[in-house]
Amino acid sequence: MTASIIDGKVIAERVREQVRQAVARMQEDYGYTPGLATVLVGENPASTTYVRSKRKTCEELGIRSVGSELPADATQQQVEHLVAALNADPAVNGILVQLPLPKHLDEEAVLNSISLEKDVDGFHPVNIGRLAMKGRDPLFIPCTPYGCIVLLEESGIPIRGAEAVIVGRSNIVGLPVAMLLQKRDATVTICHSRTRDLAEHVRRADIVIAAIGQTEMITGDMIKPGAAVIDVGINQKPDPTAKRGYRLVGDVDFESVKEVAGAITPVPGGVGPMTIAMLMKNTLRAAEIALAKRDR
Ligand code: GUN
Secondary structure, eight states: OOOEEOOHHHHHHHHHHHHHHHHHHHHHHHOOOOEEEEEEESOOHHHHHHHHHHHHHHHHHTOEEEEEEEOTTOOHHHHHHHHHHHHHOTTOOEEEEOSSOOTTSOHHHHHHHSOGGGOTTOOSHHHHHHHHSTTOOOSSOOHHHHHHHHHHHHTTOOOTTOEEEEEOOOTTTHHHHHHHHHHTTOEEEEEOTTOSOHHHHHTTOSEEEEOSOOTTOBOGGGSOTTOEEEEOOOEEEEOTTSTTSEEEEOSBOHHHHTTTOSEEOOSSSSSHHHHHHHHHHHHHHHHHHHHHHHTO
């Protein structure tokens, strides 16, 4: 059996098109334009690329993009001052502080300082707390985990009652995606670098979410036939035939896993395009919340 390929580019474009239309309607009906502020501290090359893509996508969808850059040696006070100014700016509906921050900064305090109604990343402790609790819903769902869920849903993969195994326990992906799957009634196992027999856990899974940042670590022999495999990893693999000397691969060994799985996301072109699409959706939601408050 060869797995069906879950095309993140197509599904992300569908999400972006919905946002584009809703933004145009909001502009027409209320003369209101959603705005997203992106904050980049320092010059981490991956972060710089991600932030540039986020700003470009805003423009494509009619969302106002407000970009701020601070130097790598910015103080905690400078970052928190900037966030406070963006919290107070009525033209800004969403605030995204790109992570990771330089080591000397207190990430938790920065995320805490973002106004809850503008937390389009869903990383505010109150949002994460609501995500963790039964019967409560966060105002915003973190973008990459949200993208994983939409990929599963749009591909018709049942979540209720499924065995879901998450490989990785990061704050940005592993933990929130586990909580989202649990909210949707999956039975969830979180594996990590200290898990004793990773293969044994993964072999039981109907849904595998690989988010551990290890090149092609999940192999075909670890996969239950027919399982859905979502690969969140983006790793550089040396490849002398590639122009840059490397190519991008996931945490999943695509070639061996696609022979066993029922459905699989490629890298690139799987989860990657979904993250920004879901950020745009969250920004639209933030604008809807602000507009409802304005017109109250
Ligand atoms: N760094 C890696 N992923 C993300 C994300 O989704 N949001 C932010 N702010 N930083 C990130």
